[in-house]
Amino acid sequence: MKLVSKNFDVPDSHKLAVCEQNGGYTRIRKALEMEPQTIIDEVIAANLRGLGGAGFPAGRKWSFLPKDNPKPRYLVVNADEGEPGTCKDKYIMTNDPHLLLEGIMIASWAINSHTCFIYIRGEYVKQAKILEAAIAEAKAAGYLGDKMFGKDFPLEVVVHRGAGAYICGEETSLLNSLEGKRGWPRLKPPFPAVEGYLACPTIVNNVETISYVPWVIELGGEKFASLGSERNGGMRLYSVSGCVKKPGVYELPLGTNLKDIIFEHAGGLFEGRRLKAVIPGGSSSPVLTPDEIDLPMDFDSLAAAGSMLGSAGIIVLDDTINLVEALAVLARFYAHESCGQCTPCREGTGWMRKILDRIVAEGGRSVDPANLERIAKNIIGNSICPLGEAASLPVIGFAAKFPEEFAEYVARGETAKPSTTAVAAVI
Amino acid sequence: MNNAETTTSKPEFSAAAQEELETIFSRYPDRRSAMLMVLHLAQREFGYISPGVEELVAEVMERPVTEIHGVVTFYTMYNTKPVGKYHIQLCRNISCWIKNAPGLLEYLKSRLGIDVGQTTSDGKFTLSEVECLAHCENAPTMQINDDIICDLTKEKIDRLIDELK
Ligand SMILES: Cc1cc2nc3c(=O)[nH]c(=O)nc-3n(C[C@H](O)[C@H](O)[C@H](O)COP(=O)(O)O)c2cc1C
Ligand code: SF4
Ligand code: FES
Numbered sequence: 001m002k003l004v005s006k007n008f009d010v011p012d013s014h015k016l017a018v019c020e021q022n023g024g025y026t027r028i029r030k031a032l033e034m035e036p037q038t039i040i041d042e043v044i045a046a047n048l049r050g051l052g053g054a055g056f057p058a059g060r061k062w063s064f065l066p067k068d069n070p071k072p073r074y075l076v077v078n079a080d081e082g083e084p085g086t087c088k089d090k091y092i093m094t095n096d097p098h099l100l101l102e103g104i105m106i107a108s109w110a111i112n113s114h115t116c117f118i119y120i121r122g123e124y125v126k127q128a129k130i131l132e133a134a135i136a137e138a139k140a141a142g143y144l145g146d147k148m149f150g151k152d153f154p155l156e157v158v159v160h161r162g163a164g165a166y167i168c169g170e171e172t173s174l175l176n177s178l179e180g181k182r183g184w185p186r187l188k189p190p191f192p193a194v195e196g197y198l199a200c201p202t203i204v205n206n207v208e209t210i211s212y213v214p215w216v217i218e219l220g221g222e223k224f225a226s227l228g229s230e231r232n233g234g235m236r237l238y239s240v241s242g243c244v245k246k247p248g249v250y251e252l253p254l255g256t257n258l259k260d261i262i263f264e265h266a267g268g269l270f271e272g273r274r275l276k277a278v279i280p281g282g283s284s285s286p287v288l289t290p291d292e293i294d295l296p297m298d299f300d301s302l303a304a305a306g307s308m309l310g311s312a313g314i315i316v317l318d319d320t321i322n323l324v325e326a327l328a329v330l331a332r333f334y335a336h337e338s339c340g341q342c343t344p345c346r347e348g349t350g351w352m353r354k355i356l357d358r359i360v361a362e363g364g365r366s367v368d369p370a371n372l373e374r375i376a377k378n379i380i381g382n383s384i385c386p387l388g389e390a391a392s393l394p395v396i397g398f399a400a401k402f403p404e405e406f407a408e409y410v411a412r413g414e415t416a417k418p419s420t421t422a423v424a425a426v427i
Numbered sequence: 428m429n430n431a432e433t434t435t436s437k438p439e440f441s442a443a444a445q446e447e448l449e450t451i452f453s454r455y456p457d458r459r460s461a462m463l464m465v466l467h468l469a470q471r472e473f474g475y476i477s478p479g480v481e482e483l484v485a486e487v488m489e490r491p492v493t494e495i496h497g498v499v500t501f502y503t504m505y506n507t508k509p510v511g512k513y514h515i516q517l518c519r520n521i522s523c524w525i526k527n528a529p530g531l532l533e534y535l536k537s538r539l540g541i542d543v544g545q546t547t548s549d550g551k552f553t554l555s556e557v558e559c560l561a562h563c564e565n566a567p568t569m570q571i572n573d574d575i576i577c578d579l580t581k582e583k584i585d586r587l588i589d590e591l592k
Pocket of ligand 2: 384
């Protein structure tokens, strides 16, 4: 069964006429006959979770909008797609931009918002153009603009390009960036639903989350919920990359077994290789060992396993991959992307990077694993936004689950430079 | 900033760009929100965001130039130095790293005869490293100007560079 990926392989599916031949814009027509609150109730019943990473139930987020605030409300679609290992929203925007627009229309009607910004990562030049063209087509058809399908409900959709900053995927950073500022995350509360873009009530949702909204309307909340697992409704796009035969983006029910995704859908490992580790939900999610991957890919199961479903960017590492070097690559990324507002994150990510780079270049010291863990733990809980934690969890996870890989470096380092350990303890 | 640059006259937006500016401003409820889009336009017009361009943007944005500078330097896509005709940006993040991005980086360096952050003497190519380009399923990847190129190999790099030379 396919929902958001149904038209991915249809030639010219980004065009309005083709999309309408394949069921496009039927759900918005149905939704416009429904009361906004009924739509929100359906989305709640659907157990549609936020697919950008945090997994917050979409319908519940929508109900947090203040009822008595006279300011305008905004819908902001998060198309920043920055989490390493994640490449799914691209498929929706490239192949079915009208599905996203239909979702935007339904959501805007449900939450009574007349302006939507799509914040798209700057590198998606092609996708931004496709979206602009789709918006123009929808406007010309009278689906968007002053009226929506003849109804007195104006709606403008604006494509806003980011400019290369991973942190701007974080929703409050994104809002500052949209306001024309440096993308510094804001302290929460207030949450964007109460005080978001220009201090107005704002709903931020991921591209994929919004693109499932038409399917909630088509199937009904209950049916949609039943496609997934408990409290994790429907399906989602899993991005699979790394050491598999068929890397790609696969739409499967929430709760699909991770082992099956890797070994069946993504074609399994290359001949003669052995599985070493799996990062299940984008680079920020704690790593799993081969013994831990027989589990349902949904938000609650991954949390119970001590990891995160996150963006469902599955990165597969086989026995040809050096995990200490892999961790150094991740540490370099987080050190580069820390916005620098919080001292523990700014300094901590820098130190973790330096230590890991040194371990890779010169070998380790026996104090390294403990120091890395101490630095990582000092960031958690002491930062404005979750990037700090995202940088720390992989370090803690790799060090705890693959101690033998670190031990090899330590052995090498200690034989090479036995006298430096005392100095190293003082960082 | 060199002397040649300080003495050149202040940059101006072309008539077409000015029209585009108006369209951009009309899309936002406040002027400041247009910042990133205006900077993208400025970079397209002038190639990179020089101090002179920052001043021009400050004027049209009606904001202090220090603020413009703060924004420009926060985002990696705005070039504060001139770049070559073709800006090659190789992804160095995890999925591409797994697929031998470091090997390809060395290859690009020797093929172009430059290091990361440098431009070839003919002004054609600038080489940079970037973080995940969100094409991880087709790693390794790199970007040349607005295009993203996937499933990179040395042979593919050779073909591309020969075509652009
Ligand atoms: C460092 C960081 C980066 C993030 N990057 C993205 C991103 O690229 N795309 C996205 O949709 N959400 C991203 N998020 C999650 C957003 O903050 C937010 O939860 C999401 O956009 C809400 O939409 P959803 O509820 O539909 O998932 C990121 C969060 C953090 C902390
Ligand atoms: S945790 Fe890191 S990225 Fe987040 S606001 Fe603080 S310094 Fe910036
Ligand atoms: S890691 Fe290179 S494109 Fe994602």
